[in-house]
Amino acid sequence: MKIGFIGIGVMGESMARHLLEGGHALTVYNRTRQKAERLLAQGAAWADGPGACARNQDAVFTIVGFPKDVEQVYLGPEGILENARPGALIVDMTTTSPRLWQNIAAQARQRGLRPLDAPVSGGDSGARNATLSIMVGGDEADFQACLPLFELMGRNVTHTGGPGSGQHTKMANQIAVAGTVASVAEAVRYGEACGLDAGRMLACISAGAAGSWQMSNNGPKMVSGDYAPGFYIKHFIKDMLIAVEEAQGHGAELAVLKTVLGMYEDLQQKGQGDLGTQALIEHYR
Amino acid sequence: MKIGFIGIGVMGESMARHLLEGGHALTVYNRTRQKAERLLAQGAAWADGPGACARNQDAVFTIVGFPKDVEQVYLGPEGILENARPGALIVDMTTTSPRLWQNIAAQARQRGLRPLDAPVSGGDSGARNATLSIMVGGDEADFQACLPLFELMGRNVTHTGGPGSGQHTKMANQIAVAGTVASVAEAVRYGEACGLDAGRMLACISAGAAGSWQMSNNGPKMVSGDYAPGFYIKHFIKDMLIAVEEAQGHGAELAVLKTVLGMYEDLQQKGQGDLGTQALIEHYR
Numbered sequence: 001m002k003i004g005f006i007g008i009g010v011m012g013e014s015m016a017r018h019l020l021e022g023g024h025a026l027t028v029y030n031r032t033r034q035k036a037e038r039l040l041a042q043g044a045a046w047a048d049g050p051g052a053c054a055r056n057q058d059a060v061f062t063i064v065g066f067p068k069d070v071e072q073v074y075l076g077p078e079g080i081l082e083n084a085r086p087g088a089l090i091v092d093m094t095t096t097s098p099r100l101w102q103n104i105a106a107q108a109r110q111r112g113l114r115p116l117d118a119p120v121s122g123g124d125s126g127a128r129n130a131t132l133s134i135m136v137g138g139d140e141a142d143f144q145a146c147l148p149l150f151e152l153m154g155r156n157v158t159h160t161g162g163p164g165s166g167q168h169t170k171m172a173n174q175i176a177v178a179g180t181v182a183s184v185a186e187a188v189r190y191g192e193a194c195g196l197d198a199g200r201m202l203a204c205i206s207a208g209a210a211g212s213w214q215m216s217n218n219g220p221k222m223v224s225g226d227y228a229p230g231f232y233i234k235h236f237i238k239d240m241l242i243a244v245e246e247a248q249g250h251g252a253e254l255a256v257l258k259t260v261l262g263m264y265e266d267l268q269q270k271g272q273g274d275l276g277t278q279a280l281i282e283h284y285r
Numbered sequence: 286m287k288i289g290f291i292g293i294g295v296m297g298e299s300m301a302r303h304l305l306e307g308g309h310a311l312t313v314y315n316r317t318r319q320k321a322e323r324l325l326a327q328g329a330a331w332a333d334g335p336g337a338c339a340r341n342q343d344a345v346f347t348i349v350g351f352p353k354d355v356e357q358v359y360l361g362p363e364g365i366l367e368n369a370r371p372g373a374l375i376v377d378m379t380t381t382s383p384r385l386w387q388n389i390a391a392q393a394r395q396r397g398l399r400p401l402d403a404p405v406s407g408g409d410s411g412a413r414n415a416t417l418s419i420m421v422g423g424d425e426a427d428f429q430a431c432l433p434l435f436e437l438m439g440r441n442v443t444h445t446g447g448p449g450s451g452q453h454t455k456m457a458n459q460i461a462v463a464g465t466v467a468s469v470a471e472a473v474r475y476g477e478a479c480g481l482d483a484g485r486m487l488a489c490i491s492a493g494a495a496g497s498w499q500m501s502n503n504g505p506k507m508v509s510g511d512y513a514p515g516f517y518i519k520h521f522i523k524d525m526l527i528a529v530e531e532a533q534g535h536g537a538e539l540a541v542l543k544t545v546l547g548m549y550e551d552l553q554q555k556g557q558g559d560l561g562t563q564a565l566i567e568h569y570r
Contacts, residue, residue, distance in 0.1 A: 121493045133489070133493050161480075177495045179464045183464020186464060186542055194531065195450075200443070205420075207418065208441075209407075209516075210458045212500075213497065214497070217494075
């Protein structure tokens, strides 16, 4: 297939490469061209903007930064909606606002485009190793049409429902992560305050009802003070802000999420937004 | 060995039975004698109080309800400390106050007793199947002396440090559970509010960074409204109250724990203390 790919960051580069290596004709665009050089050397074509990248493609993928970036590449002048050909799949893999995407998807369908929201989890290593989990909202037929492409990039590909449901599922994921990472930080802080060997304590409780991915993966990093980012605090804040807004818009009051967001905002104000999410333990220390 | 066992509740009965079936001479005491009948029929002896149950034993185990019960069976008139013979292991497997136990342990050592705090996790089924996790605080030599008995009751037996460290480790466990179960409830509530199929959503996110024992085990029960108790809300509140008190005493401020405790207290005031902890979702609905 002829594919456009917009957003060649750490994750986007790996994801686009899997499509290229899957035998597809790839055209890429990124604000900073330099980040695309390796893909261009491998045979990808360059386009000079989102619109140019979307023109005459069978499918257009995006993975950019903030909701405002999504809005601009889709709805802006020289954007995807104005330039993609009718019948094209347009697939946003950014974690972004469900409401924004539902708005974009409605406009896209009026133009005969086939919109899918498909945020991912699994991070840099998941993108590199094609083991991402991909949560896909949109029409069943469009999901099926795009599935072979998703399967080049990830392992657990789930059709979650209609437009926006992929984003909502990702938000539910981030909500669960927020409370869980805080619970691990509180257990570690408690153990340290009470004079426990916190590493031994975590090893002891990880296998039971207190266990979580966050405990197994971020708990030991909290104990050792290793704050190298697997997932940036600044990006997590972006996601939690969307989740809080969506939750309120749907009448759900999520007290733990708000509490944890406040802690991370404190850390960011102290200049720690570029640390990994496990640095939440610093809030407690 | 000659063993006294005090507290024949749902968990205590199974744990005592493993000791009996391990070939030990078992004497039991419980406030309600009826609950001990099955063990007596299997060959256990009956004692008419904690002191009588502790007298002339090589080891005395307790698993009772609240800190005040622990205090009474150990320090009360006709209690364990006055009646156990010097050299005996005295082992409290109740989840109770670390500070209270450190006080009891200090008095016990002055009398030549060998105190261990050994709270468990794994619940009724862990007790029945001898798969409990056991977190043991106390002297290394006493831990080693008691290990063959623990291994009749559980699978993961950890020496966590000095007196009280078993209780502190259990508190850290409950702190981690509190934030995690709330994070699952918030994800489920969010998903329901946004029109997701919450069961499908949980299945989709469980395998990744949002995953936890609580999500896999209590998440589906929240979705289906199955509130049958695996672990009672009223018992969880008891544990969290101890954890909050200990945390404050050690200068640790645990905001999520306090928030979650408040939610459960609300549920208890509405008469729902006998439901399982997964009923937290009702707070959000």
